[in-house]
Amino acid sequence: MDMKTAVNTSKTSSKKEPVIVIENLCKAFGDNVVLDDFNLTVHKDENVVVLGKSGAGKSVLIKCIIGLMKPDSGSILVFGDNVAELNHEELDRIRTKVGFLFQSNALYDSMTVRENLEFSLRRHWIEVTQHDIDNLVKEALENVGLPHTADMMPAELSGGMAKRIALARTMILKPEIILYDEPTTGLDPVTAREIDKLIVKLQKKYKASSIIISHDMNCVKNTADRVVLLLDGKCYTDGAYEELLVSADKNVKQFFE
Numbered sequence: 001m002d003m004k005t006a007v008n009t010s011k012t013s014s015k016k017e018p019v020i021v022i023e024n025l026c027k028a029f030g031d032n033v034v035l036d037d038f039n040l041t042v043h044k045d046e047n048v049v050v051l052g053k054s055g056a057g058k059s060v061l062i063k064c065i066i067g068l069m070k071p072d073s074g075s076i077l078v079f080g081d082n083v084a085e086l087n088h089e090e091l092d093r094i095r096t097k098v099g100f101l102f103q104s105n106a107l108y109d110s111m112t113v114r115e116n117l118e119f120s121l122r123r124h125w126i127e128v129t130q131h132d133i134d135n136l137v138k139e140a141l142e143n144v145g146l147p148h149t150a151d152m153m154p155a156e157l158s159g160g161m162a163k164r165i166a167l168a169r170t171m172i173l174k175p176e177i178i179l180y181d182e183p184t185t186g187l188d189p190v191t192a193r194e195i196d197k198l199i200v201k202l203q204k205k206y207k208a209s210s211i212i213i214s215h216d217m218n219c220v221k222n223t224a225d226r227v228v229l230l231l232d233g234k235c236y237t238d239g240a241y242e243e244l245l246v247s248a249d250k251n252v253k254q255f256f257e
């Protein structure tokens with residue numbers, strides 16, 4: 001079956017403006033061809049989940065999007081700019097609009113929650129006042145339901161709380177695009193579902209677009225407007241969760257069984 005033809009209709013309309021356009025992306029490490037003519041367009045307000053087996057190239061894809069890795073060929077346009085051609089300052093400007101939630105959370109252990117959130121702001125927004133910072137920190141903590149944690153240290157947080165704080169730190173810059181690297185990995189099922197809800201709530205509130213890398217099929221179901229299967233370096237198929245769920249294609253089925 002030609003899966004592209006079969007399931008290439010997503011819940012979100014392709015009429016919305018594209019924010020990320022990836023065309024013919026290729027990346028190899030020696031003989032290891034990881035991305036091989038990979039294509040993907042993400043539109044405004046859209047949550048796209050990228051599914052793929054371990055080693056399929058999901059992290060490499062994300063690194064290319066934020067300019068941490070250079071593609072061998074092909075292009076990645078973020079808000080119309082070709083990431084591989086940007087200089088350091090231009091990349092920094094783009095990164096204020098593109099938030100990244102690390103799988104490890106990447107909170108600074110020696111800083112309080114407030115300092116972790118402030119650090120993000122001071123690094124990117126040079127002219128921000130202390131009054132603005134206080135308000136933004138308050139809003140960010142309220143967004144994730146943890147207004148009382150500002151003076152806590154990361155070591156005092158549970159895994160779920162740390163994930164929420166990491167999400168607050170990502171959202172404090174009000175990014176227009178958020179890239180999530182396995183946001184629910186390592187969390188218990190109840191906490192994982194809370195994180196799914198927060199991802200969707202904040203995406204709606206700030207009208208952000210997202211790429212979510214996940215193996216957690218509940219997370220995929222709860223967050224995805226569209227699911228992309230990365231296989232053999234290509235976008236193997238692309239459709240709504242419900243469409244892929246009933247697919248007869250064996251490569252798709254293995255993720256949904």
Ligand SMILES: Nc1ncnc2c1ncn2[C@@H]1O[C@H](COP(=O)(O)OP(=O)(O)OP(=O)(O)O)[C@@H](O)[C@H]1O
Nearest residue numbers: 029032034052053054055056057058059060061215
């Ligand atoms: N810097 C690098 N140098 C050499 N090979 C690399 C490098 N980064 C990634 N790779 C290779 O690229 C392939 C894809 O890796 P990647 O981390 O993107 O997989 P993934 O889909 O994110 O897997 P997982 O779900 O296990 O995290 C792997 O074969 C990996 O060994």
